[in-house]
Amino acid sequence: MDVWWRAITEADPGPKWAGLFAELWPAYRQWWLREGADARPTYLESLRALETHMPELIPLYDELCTLAGGGDLAARFLSLYRPPPYLSGCSQAIWPGKEPVLVRNYDYDPRAFESVVLHTSWLGRTVMGTSDGLWGLVDGMNDAGLAVSLTFGGRRVVGDGFGLPLILRYVLQTCTTAEEAGRALARIPTHMSYNVTVLDRKRNYLTAFMAPDRPAAITHAAVATNHQERVEWDAHARMTATVERERFLLQRLTLHVEPEEKFIAAFLRRPLYSSAFDRGFGTLYTAVYRPRKGEMELRWPRAAWPLNLHAFEEGTRRIVTPEPRSRAS
Incomplete structure (x- = not known):
């Protein structure tokens, strides 16, 4: 690719x-x-x-x-209000080391992806992140040291609400802490089920399980894949290996004590990394956010692109994505 x-x-x-x-x-x-x-x-x-x-x-x-x-x-x-339904994969986790880090894989159809990192100071707040819907974000960070990321929640229900990328834009434009973000995520309606993980510069974090047909559940989960508190769409869960990816991440956070770099590198290998590009669920990138430092890094199997919120440099990168190695760790 x-x-x-x-x-x-x-x-x-x-x-x-x-x-x-x-x-x-x-x-x-x-x-x-x-x-x-x-x-x-x-x-x-x-x-x-x-x-x-x-x-x-x-x-x-x-x-x-x-x-x-x-x-x-x-x-x-x-407005991204009641958009057409769409599905993605994705894995995300909080690395609880000395420096708080949010790591995520974005698994989606490359034909429907902007491939743009947008850095703005709209409404007086500096924000950078991966663009979607031209002003929404699928992950990002602001100058208050708040980082956010989304995954699809693994449910077929479609309802009356907004596309999640615009909600993430709102959170980064108006919130400064994980607590504030949690309150916003609990009240804004979403058109489909999504999981939003939030990390702030003081190491506070949360994951919101959002849905159009029931109240959001604000949890202290450090890992989110493509289901919420239980699997509710078996076919999608099997196709995306959401349970296996969640277990893999939880094991690395609880059973395997390893350096931060090794934890991040695991996102570029199976089972987290997906090569199902022809089915619209290939891993388009891995993002690493260090909100205390204002740093974002995009990674691929053969490339990396560091970006800084406070010294942002425009540029382009040609990314050729190979078939990943089969070893999971």
Whole structure:
């Protein structure tokens, strides 16, 4: 698999973001309309949902809608309110060493992935992370030392709520501690089930099991894969090996005392690393977040890309992903 990654910085929404929108909007438009325009909420419904649940984002949302051309469909899409359903894999864990670290694998369809790290100072807060939905994030960190990451929760229920990447953007724009993030995650509705792991600079962490049809469960779990407190979708669990990946991570955190680097390296080998790219569940990258230091690192089997929140450098990387080694440790 051959993918070009980009790191982009733009303090306030402007021509770089507008260019990214123009480039990616055709594919996103096709995805947004795959069930027909009437299946998606109207602009007024979307705006009211944002005003109700994430009002702090409204000035930013309005600015992005203007940069996107002010069209009705683009504005509805950018709300990420009740989007079409989509599935991913993913594993994430908190390494409890001297320096708090959040490590995650993102397993998804490479044809539907932006391959962009976005660094912004929107609304007066510096945030960097892996972009999705053009302003949402599947993982990221802010200048308060808060890091977040999501995994799919392994349930087929679809409901009335937002796409999780926008909720992660909201958390990083408005929260400074794991406790604050937990309160936000407990109240904002999500359209599908997701697990969100949060780590702050003081080593506090939590995992929120979020769902559209029941209250979020805020836990002290240090590991999250693709189920919540029990498996509820057997076929998906078998296909993604979610239970096996969770057990593997828990064993490394509790039974095997090992250095941080060895723990991170395990994410690039089976059973955590997936080569199922043809089925939309290949590991597109491993991300390592050190929120106290403001450091993010992207890793692949043959490459690494360190990024710094406070000294961010734009750039591109051509990543060729090989078949991983079969050894699990």
